[in-house]
Amino acid sequence: MSVLRPLDRLPGLNTATILLVGTEDALLQQLADSMLKADCTSELKVHLARSLPLPCSVNRPRIDLIVFVVNLHSKHSLQSVEESLCHLDAAFFLGKVAFLATGAGRDSHCSIHRNTVVKLAHTYRSPLLFCDLEIEDFRAAMAQRLVRLLQICAGHVPGVSALNLLSLLRGSENPSPEDL
Amino acid sequence: MDSYDAPELTPRQDASSRLKDFFIGATPLQKRLESVRKQTSFIPTPPRRKIPQGSQLQEDVDPQKFAVLLHKQWTLYSLTPLYKFSYTDFKEYSKLLTAFIAAEKKKGLAVEVGDDFNIKVVFSTLMGVKGTERDPEAFLVQILSKSQLPSEHKEGKVLWTGWFCCVFGDSLLETVSEDFTCLPLFLANGAETNTAIIGTWFQKTFDCYFRPLAISSFNLSWMAAMWTACKMDHYMATTEFLWSVPCSPHSLDISYAIHPEDAKALWDNVHKTPGEVTQEEVDLFMDCLYSHFHRHFKIHLSATRLVRVSTSVASAHTDGKIKILCPKYLIGVLAYLTELAVFQIE
Numbered sequence: 001m002s003v004l005r006p007l008d009r010l011p012g013l014n015t016a017t018i019l020l021v022g023t024e025d026a027l028l029q030q031l032a033d034s035m036l037k038a039d040c041t042s043e044l045k046v047h048l049a050r051s052l053p054l055p056c057s058v059n060r061p062r063i064d065l066i067v068f069v070v071n072l073h074s075k076h077s078l079q080s081v082e083e084s085l086c087h088l089d090a091a092f093f094l095g096k097v098a099f100l101a102t103g104a105g106r107d108s109h110c111s112i113h114r115n116t117v118v119k120l121a122h123t124y125r126s127p128l129l130f131c132d133l134e135i136e137d138f139r140a141a142m143a144q145r146l147v148r149l150l151q152i153c154a155g156h157v158p159g160v161s162a163l164n165l166l167s168l169l170r171g172s173e174n175p176s177p178e179d180l
Numbered sequence: 181m182d183s184y185d186a187p188e189l190t191p192r193q194d195a196s197s198r199l200k201d202f203f204i205g206a207t208p209l210q211k212r213l214e215s216v217r218k219q220t221s222f223i224p225t226p227p228r229r230k231i232p233q234g235s236q237l238q239e240d241v242d243p244q245k246f247a248v249l250l251h252k253q254w255t256l257y258s259l260t261p262l263y264k265f266s267y268t269d270f271k272e273y274s275k276l277l278t279a280f281i282a283a284e285k286k287k288g289l290a291v292e293v294g295d296d297f298n299i300k301v302v303f304s305t306l307m308g309v310k311g312t313e314r315d316p317e318a319f320l321v322q323i324l325s326k327s328q329l330p331s332e333h334k335e336g337k338v339l340w341t342g343w344f345c346c347v348f349g350d351s352l353l354e355t356v357s358e359d360f361t362c363l364p365l366f367l368a369n370g371a372e373t374n375t376a377i378i379g380t381w382f383q384k385t386f387d388c389y390f391r392p393l394a395i396s397s398f399n400l401s402w403m404a405a406m407w408t409a410c411k412m413d414h415y416m417a418t419t420e421f422l423w424s425v426p427c428s429p430h431s432l433d434i435s436y437a438i439h440p441e442d443a444k445a446l447w448d449n450v451h452k453t454p455g456e457v458t459q460e461e462v463d464l465f466m467d468c469l470y471s472h473f474h475r476h477f478k479i480h481l482s483a484t485r486l487v488r489v490s491t492s493v494a495s496a497h498t499d500g501k502i503k504i505l506c507p508k509y510l511i512g513v514l515a516y517l518t519e520l521a522v523f524q525i526e
Contacts, residue, residue, distance in 0.1 A: 073397075075482035077483070107394075109397065109485055110396050110397065110398055111396070111398050111485065113398055
């Protein structure tokens with residue numbers, strides 16, 4: 001099956017799985033390592049992919065959160081993410097997708113305008129996070145944040161669901177799309 | 181497109197009908213004020229830009245004067261407004277600056293203003309290098325070497341040139357008070373040491389601040405599109421792009437040269453809105469180049485960093501170096517650079 005669906009598999013016991021999608025292999029690997037080092041009561045599984053669709057032959061657990069990593073220095077990463085978004089079931093966008101933009105710190109290297117990624121996140125109604133993944137401290141902080149997000153999306157935090165979190169995040173950061 | 185709903189303010193100008201309107205669109209400061217009033221969050225948008233119209237020079241200015249500005253490599257700096265700068269005190273400034281430079285070079289010995297030095301600093305106004313009537317006049321600073329022999333009366337060799345200008349800097353002009361002169365763009369050609377000394381003197385005398393202006397890949401691709409869009413009768417140079425691929429041990433440079441007429445033909449196919457350049461057109465133009473390259477070499481140029489753009493109008497490097505080749509579009513090039521400088525100051 002070429003389309004990834006959020007609820008097509010049974011959840012594992014106390015397991016939370018995150019899928020990081022992006023063309024920057026080195027950065028994804030480093031982020032994955034930081035996430036695995038973070039303190040977490042659930043068992044974490046981190047999957048990396050350059051783009052969707054994922055190969056069907058692999059036996060993988062249910063994916064709880066997908067993070068698309070866009071490097072603002074490379075238009076290619078944005079194009080690859082945009083193409084991957086087509087292979088996702090619409091139900092995923094109810095809080096189980098997030099966008100992460102890296103490289104905003106070095107403005108002279110940027111070839112994508114910040115507004116382009118903001119619009120992309122708005123179109124898909126998903127939260128947008130900014131982080132310079134090349135700097136270790138920022139990466140560690142972002143890894144912690146992603147682990148918390150993942151726990152909520154996997155349902156391990158009582159009282160908060162992925163959809164809840166989505167409306168909370170949207171209310172505090174951005175105006176509703178109707179105002180724009 | 182929702183982002184273009186922000187009200188656009190036409191620059192207030194009493195310009196004569198000979199000066200064509202160069203409409204840049206709502207500036208970042210205006211949009212910020214607007215969004216504060218509307219209580220919505222501010223999302224910066226890349227504006228639509230007008231293609232530079234040729235012959236923006238006023239008819240009573242001699243285009244030969246601009247010969248000193250063309251065909252030289254300039255290093256760009258952004259400059260905050262100058263406090264209590266006067267166009268009538270040029271002789272005074274020349275004397276002070278000459279003494280300052282001599283003092284810096286001698287370091288520690290006492291120097292008197294008015295002594296005979298072997299260099300001379302000349303301040304002169306550059307008439308016509310501005311966009312609207314409100315823009316302050318541009319001025320030029322040159323360090324000339326004075327020959328020691330009294331028999332030679334002609335001017336010495338130019339050691340260093342720098343000039344300050346402001347082209348369509350309306351957004352900055354509106355925010356500063358009367359005592360300040362806004363000339364946000366500074367271009368320098370010559371030895372780095374001289375640039376540093378001149379910079380220090382200006383900073384001390386006029387309480388301003390210089391910052392090197394780097395041009396991002398995003399802005400370079402805009403420049404490439406805008407300059408390719410300019411109508412030229414005769415192309416002096418090929419259109420060339422340079423990309424830098426970060427890899428160890430040394431970064432790889434990819435250079436892509438296109439015949440300027442082919443580039444113009446491609447642009448004409450991409451271009452839809454007459455008189456304006458939009459973000460989509462720039463992206464499409466660059467994507468065409470990238471996909472063509474990919475088809476032949478299987479390399480994704482979009483994953484690399486655009487470092488240098490060179491056309492018949494001008495050539496720019498990401499480190500903040502620019503060379504202007506065509507006098508017809510000088511004002512257009514400077515307008516975009518002023519916008520970048522103003523953005524950096526704000």
